[in-house]
Amino acid sequence: MPAMLDDPTAPVIFRTSGEMPYPPPGGPLPQGIGPRQVTLRDRVTIATIIPFSSSNQVPFTLLAYLCDQLGREIEKGDTYPMIDPLPLEAFGPYWFGVFGAVMMLGDVQSVEEVHHMARTERDWEKECLGSFYIKPNYPGRSSHVCNGGFLVTDGARNRGVGRLMGETYLEWAPRLGYTYSVFNLVYETNVASCRIWDALGFKRIGRVKGCGNLKSYPGELVDAIIYGRDLGQDDDFVSEERFDKIRFYLKNGKYPNGADRAEKSRLRSAATHYKLIPADGDQPEKLVLKGKEVISDPQRQYGIARNVHHKAHGGINKTTAAIAERYHWVRIKETVSQVIRNCPECSEMNKGLSSMRVERRVISTPSGPPITPTPVPRYQRREPTRSPSPSDQLQMEAAQHEAQHSHVMGNLPQYNNYEMPVDPALMDGVQQTTNLEDLPPSPFLHAGRGLPMPQLPSLDAPAQNLSTPVAPLTEDTLMTGIEERAPTAREELRRRLTRAGYGSNQ
Numbered sequence: 001m002p003a004m005l006d007d008p009t010a011p012v013i014f015r016t017s018g019e020m021p022y023p024p025p026g027g028p029l030p031q032g033i034g035p036r037q038v039t040l041r042d043r044v045t046i047a048t049i050i051p052f053s054s055s056n057q058v059p060f061t062l063l064a065y066l067c068d069q070l071g072r073e074i075e076k077g078d079t080y081p082m083i084d085p086l087p088l089e090a091f092g093p094y095w096f097g098v099f100g101a102v103m104m105l106g107d108v109q110s111v112e113e114v115h116h117m118a119r120t121e122r123d124w125e126k127e128c129l130g131s132f133y134i135k136p137n138y139p140g141r142s143s144h145v146c147n148g149g150f151l152v153t154d155g156a157r158n159r160g161v162g163r164l165m166g167e168t169y170l171e172w173a174p175r176l177g178y179t180y181s182v183f184n185l186v187y188e189t190n191v192a193s194c195r196i197w198d199a200l201g202f203k204r205i206g207r208v209k210g211c212g213n214l215k216s217y218p219g220e221l222v223d224a225i226i227y228g229r230d231l232g233q234d235d236d237f238v239s240e241e242r243f244d245k246i247r248f249y250l251k252n253g254k255y256p257n258g259a260d261r262a263e264k265s266r267l268r269s270a271a272t273h274y275k276l277i278p279a280d281g282d283q284p285e286k287l288v289l290k291g292k293e294v295i296s297d298p299q300r301q302y303g304i305a306r307n308v309h310h311k312a313h314g315g316i317n318k319t320t321a322a323i324a325e326r327y328h329w330v331r332i333k334e335t336v337s338q339v340i341r342n343c344p345e346c347s348e349m350n351k352g353l354s355s356m357r358v359e360r361r362v363i364s365t366p367s368g369p370p371i372t373p374t375p376v377p378r379y380q381r382r383e384p385t386r387s388p389s390p391s392d393q394l395q396m397e398a399a400q401h402e403a404q405h406s407h408v409m410g411n412l413p414q415y416n417n418y419e420m421p422v423d424p425a426l427m428d429g430v431q432q433t434t435n436l437e438d439l440p441p442s443p444f445l446h447a448g449r450g451l452p453m454p455q456l457p458s459l460d461a462p463a464q465n466l467s468t469p470v471a472p473l474t475e476d477t478l479m480t481g482i483e484e485r486a487p488t489a490r491e492e493l494r495r496r497l498t499r500a501g502y503g504s505n506q
Helices: 060-076 088-096 111-119 161-172 191-199 241-252 261-270 298-312 316-324 332-342 344-361 390-405 487-499
Strands: 036-039 046-052 100-105 128-136 145-152 180-187 203-212 222-230 274-277 286-289 292-294
Touching (some): 036 161, 046 161, 060 111, 060 128, 100 161, 128 161, 145 161, 180 203, 241 274, 298 316, 316 332
Parallel strands (some): 145 180
Antiparallel strands (some): 100 128, 180 222, 274 286
């Protein structure tokens, strides 16, 4: 989360610039800041963010728990620049000295209820989800520019706590009199924080080169990003609560209690885009934006997404598009993602697809261990299309002969399940017993004319008539008179005989 700029042991800086009145240390909170109920990423679990204006208001056991959580984060050495954890006596004034908030599980109505939880020895590891502070980033004349520090507890990660605290920060900071927010050092390796601030409308206003000597990147200096954002602007980055305020303004024609000038301006602007349809019989009143019903209740959002998804069990994009045709709320895709993760039918389908992928990687026989497919010999592979030659004819006849009668030639490999495709046009006119004299003229074959060639058995002959092996041929017999021919003809003939399956040692 955003790293601090000030010295944790330095005196507390209060806001002394900007709009009056300036908040007194430990004084009452401005109107509109109180326990705020939120819904976690699962769209079911309720939590409450409770504000505090002084560390003295926080139960001691809760303060100690948060101090321990910050110490663990500092010891990880990847988010905050401090090296040594803060002692408890320094943590309270640093974190809650100006303004701080704690997110608790469940519906908590007041600070007094938090103290009651402390007296009943509630387990803060289960009850506390996170905390954040808001304080001036600069002293004196620039103290109306604020900074924030955020902490998500170990048991609350990946539940949307950081995002919800960021939304609340944007809502409460302008009510505390701040007009601009700066996060001084967000290490670019802190991907979770960068995603949140990018999504909440913060701008990357600077970069500090090589300022982070982090534990996870020894021997390497990591850059940090400086984030900045105007506070109080009319964005869809703020929480779903803004829809309820718009509904109230359109219905009653007056501003909600505690609304400041910036919020009143936003409500007047929203009134030009939103429309409130009154209740009609069994149909409740609807808030509509560009013809789409606005849904502000998280439970109803989840129910709509679940019903739309269960009709066709489509993916995230397809389900989101179907919902967006009729409804509007912030982060529809996140709701759909949660629905699909919780869908039992989609989970079973994904398991089945995963098992099919695993089975396709291993070829197994019914009665034996997994086998590896036999590689196809070179002369059985498909070659690029070209004009047939006499050499092609000999190779095809030899390959057919080997595939069908390989038991006659005991030293040749057997490929019993192979059916070689033969082009009828290519084989037209080829004799069952081929001699060099029967082949068309070729510059390579002139030198070999008159030499005896091995006689191949008839391809149509039944297997029982092939029990007599082919007469062995020696190199001397085959090469009689070859010395009188061109040397190239000798090598060409040797290659052709080898391709036909007659080695030089037979």
